[in-house]
Amino acid sequence: MSAQPKLKFAFYWAASCGGCEVAVLDVDEAILQVIALADIVFWPVAMDIKYKDVEEMPDKSIDVCFFNGGVRNDEQEHLAKLLRAKAKTLVAFGSCAHLGGVPGLANVADKKEIFNTVYLDNPSTNNPDGVVPQPLCKVPEGELKIPEFYDTVRTLDQVVDVDYYLPGCPPTPKRIVEAVMAIAKGGLPPKGTVLGPLKSVCDECPRKKEDKKISHIYRVYEITPKPEKCLLEQGIICMGPATRGGCEAQCIDANMPCTGCNGPCPKVTEQGAAMISALASILGVEEEKGTDFNPEKLIAQVKDPLGTFYRYALPASILRRKVMKK
Ligand code: SF4
Ligand code: SF4
Numbered sequence: 001m002s003a004q005p006k007l008k009f010a011f012y013w014a015a016s017c018g019g020c021e022v023a024v025l026d027v028d029e030a031i032l033q034v035i036a037l038a039d040i041v042f043w044p045v046a047m048d049i050k051y052k053d054v055e056e057m058p059d060k061s062i063d064v065c066f067f068n069g070g071v072r073n074d075e076q077e078h079l080a081k082l083l084r085a086k087a088k089t090l091v092a093f094g095s096c097a098h099l100g101g102v103p104g105l106a107n108v109a110d111k112k113e114i115f116n117t118v119y120l121d122n123p124s125t126n127n128p129d130g131v132v133p134q135p136l137c138k139v140p141e142g143e144l145k146i147p148e149f150y151d152t153v154r155t156l157d158q159v160v161d162v163d164y165y166l167p168g169c170p171p172t173p174k175r176i177v178e179a180v181m182a183i184a185k186g187g188l189p190p191k192g193t194v195l196g197p198l199k200s201v202c203d204e205c206p207r208k209k210e211d212k213k214i215s216h217i218y219r220v221y222e223i224t225p226k227p228e229k230c231l232l233e234q235g236i237i238c239m240g241p242a243t244r245g246g247c248e249a250q251c252i253d254a255n256m257p258c259t260g261c262n263g264p265c266p267k268v269t270e271q272g273a274a275m276i277s278a279l280a281s282i283l284g285v286e287e288e289k290g291t292d293f294n295p296e297k298l299i300a301q302v303k304d305p306l307g308t309f310y311r312y313a314l315p316a317s318i319l320r321r322k323v324m325k326k
């Protein structure tokens, strides 16, 4: 009996931090199961392979491409389109590909503002000639091209058709192995599914909720929270009510609040708005009517609303980006 042919996997990183690449190795000895199932035909972080090698592959010759990172320049857009053409199944791997991720917070600025801050207008940069990167430049040896930087970070599915989403910043090893096994066994759910449970982080969290209202919002360094009680009910903003589970509430286990990396709960498109609504219900605004309770004062204690409520999902949200004055 002939052995089952091995699958062909590809991995690529676009506008990402590299953590998702490391997460693939974090599966420890399960990597041996992955290797037994599949050959890796493209993985720039680990293999010496050129883009032209991928361009020469027949269309749909890669079984699954795991693509991490959002799309913020023309090289990443080219690779997203190329890998879409070459792969039968494209998985948006991690928060950045799924929702835009932390790099997507740069959508509060455009290319000009970012270049000003990075290359021109900061105290640690010495750039008297005001040189900023140019996509094309002439040197004695010829013309050099570097990727063109875009104004906006986009999620993978804002650029190409995506088959599945593996959430998390980065996805946990358990979720990665489950996804790979489901792919290998042909047990994947319908196209477009987020490969995670339907419950929220709160549903997985062992902390006790007492339906308490809060009268002060604390930043994590301002108090030492009680380990057995809900962080939100102790005044620390925890995105658990508005975030899909699947991580076994691992941040809360470390006495830190959930920051929302798994993205919105099922059937919710706007994670930030869902959390603002959850927060409003715990502030006890209704009960305080007619007293000297001042909700604006309480809300002003949220020091970084965008980074708190939209840390991973600004490009995928209805807000998407800040409108810039031209
Ligand atoms: S999802 Fe998180 S770990 Fe993965 S590339 Fe983005 S920032 Fe890094
Ligand atoms: S809000 Fe946070 S700490 Fe409270 S139950 Fe939900 S996940 Fe746990």
Ligand code: SF4
Pocket (backbone or CB within 6 Å): 168, 169, 201, 243, 244, 245, 247, 248, 249, 250, 251, 252, 257, 258, 259, 260, 261, 262, 263
């Ligand atoms: S607790 Fe929240 S931030 Fe932490 S891994 Fe889970 S979903 Fe991500």
